[in-house]
Amino acid sequence: MSEPEAKRIKMADGTKAPVIGTHNGHFHADEALAVYLLRLLPQYANSSLIRTRDAEVLKTCDIVCDVGGVHDHDAKRYDHHQREFNAVFPGSATKLSSAGLVWMHYGKDIIASVTGLATSDANNDLLYNKLYADFIEAFDANDNGIPIYDPAALRSAGIEKRFSDKGFSMAGVVNRFNYAATEPRNAAKASVSADAPAAPKQKTQEEEDTRFQKASHFVGEQFVAELLDKAGSWLPAREVVKQAFADRAQYDAQGRIIVIPWKPEGVPWMEHLYNLEEENGAKGAVLYALFAESGEPDSKWRIRAVSLEPGSFENRKGLPEAWRGVRDEELSKVSGIPGAIFVHASGFIGGNASFDGALQMAKQSVDM
Incomplete structure (x- = not known):
């Protein structure tokens, strides 16, 4: 060598x-x-x-x-x-x-x-x-x-x-x-006793x-x-995120909601969102991201509050306080949105039985 x-x-x-x-x-x-x-x-x-x-x-x-x-x-x-x-x-x-x-x-x-x-x-x-x-x-x-x-x-x-x-x-x-x-020591070929380890030799x-x-x-x-x-x-x-970012105005006129399409390999979207906002002079514009739990037509959907910055536990805007920690029928009653499943106690994520329901949750949240 x-x-x-x-x-x-x-x-x-x-x-x-x-x-x-x-x-x-x-x-x-x-x-x-x-x-x-x-x-x-x-x-x-x-x-x-x-x-x-x-x-x-x-x-x-x-x-x-x-x-x-x-x-x-x-x-x-x-x-x-x-x-x-x-x-x-x-x-x-x-x-x-x-x-x-x-x-x-x-x-x-x-x-x-x-x-x-x-x-x-x-x-x-x-x-x-x-x-x-x-x-x-x-x-x-x-x-x-x-x-x-x-x-x-x-x-x-x-x-x-x-x-x-x-x-x-x-x-x-x-x-x-x-x-x-x-x-490993037990695989060494040198015949030395367990109590008398071999002296280290100079490396060639x-x-x-x-x-x-x-x-x-x-x-x-x-x-x-x-x-x-x-x-x-x-x-x-x-x-994928670049296209979703370009299409976001169809869900909210101010572009505060982004919909991430489901892919079998997954879509790691948040870092790309930050970069695309920066590149387009729209830093902090998107408050919520929607994504399906599966590729099935009847898939449940999630709504995720965008973090304040990469790796942060703080959100740009958490889901409404009144929804946090509430589930199922009670959540649908409190929010007025059918199909509501849950909102995490910290307000960073929630779920709905349908895309339309998740979108309603996002639309209500941006204005509350």
């Missing part, structure tokens, strides 16, 4: 496969991901890997990440450790690591390679920004020592961790690949490289799963 240039892998046509270079020694999540990202590109799919800090050996590599002290896209050098380095992803304030650098320069090509979306496609651009914000930025922040919250503010507020989350982060898992035993470069490859594969699998989920679920849902 850490081979000299003369031992490059030969392709079927007799040409030598490209070589990716990164540093040897202790490895981190950012270069593990950077190497995997590069290998998603057709030109590096069959690449070999050299892990070294020898400047002369690195010169023989076709592309180098996380070592070398240079960020030069034309030269295919992507290090971020130099003192003067301050590059960030467009729209972000987080300094890039090698993962972010590779993504910034090659992300759209990677999306095209994995999903088939052309780099000129507007949806490719959406995924390019979405994958950075939801996945890769955390790698950049971790490697550059940028916490998600201001530690001083947390201390000032007296907020303390309830438990250690190191084992739950991808950076923590990658770090474990650096030192954890490669097989080959073993270290094998560990790195496993770490790279681990983070890469998580990335591909994230990309395929966004391309196969998040992106189609946006189109």
Whole structure:
């Protein structure tokens, strides 16, 4: 794996496969991901890997990440450790690591390679920004020592961790690949007694490289799963919500009610709604969303109050106080709307036996 240039892998046509270079020694999540990202590109799919800090050996590599002290896209050098380095992803304030650098320069090509979306496609651009914000930025922040919250503010507020989350982060898992035993103790072939554990042996470069490859594969699998989920679920849902957003005036002249059509794969709609409002200069416009419980003609319907902001338990406008915690016939009597089933005690969601009933609940609620 850490081979000299003369031992490059030969392709079927007799040409030598490209070589990716990164540093040897202790490895981190950012270069593990950077190497995997590069290998998603057709030109590096069959690449070999050299892990070294020898400047002369690195010169023989076709592309180098996380070592070398240079960020030069034309030269295919992507290090971020130099003192003067301050590059960030467009729209972000987080300094890039090698993962972010590779993504910034090659992300759209990677999306095209994995999903088939052309780099000129507007949806490719959406995924390019979405994958950075939801996945890769955390790698950049971790490697550059940028916490998600201001530690001083947390201390000032007296907020303390309830438990250690190191084992739950991808950076923590990658770090474990650096030192954890490669097989369970009871499967080890060394003949040592249970009371006399074997002394740790010095890792060879080959073993270290094998560990790195496993770490790279681990983070890469998580990335591909994230990309395929966004391309196969998040992106189609946006189109559904975009159409529903455009059609909302037919249910309320002021566009305060949106109807989300039922899809067997589900429609994660709320994040898209926030984004579409922002893009159309209508932030906070939609108060309630209606959606069916199933695709059957006689499906029950839900009415959901839109949250004040993503992840918030506060609503832009909760369902009427008089309806909260009331069910079935009593709710129909209180609201004057047939088919009412329930309204949650907090007023964030309710249900009706029909679409017309749910729509009536929404129409009454916007004016109460």
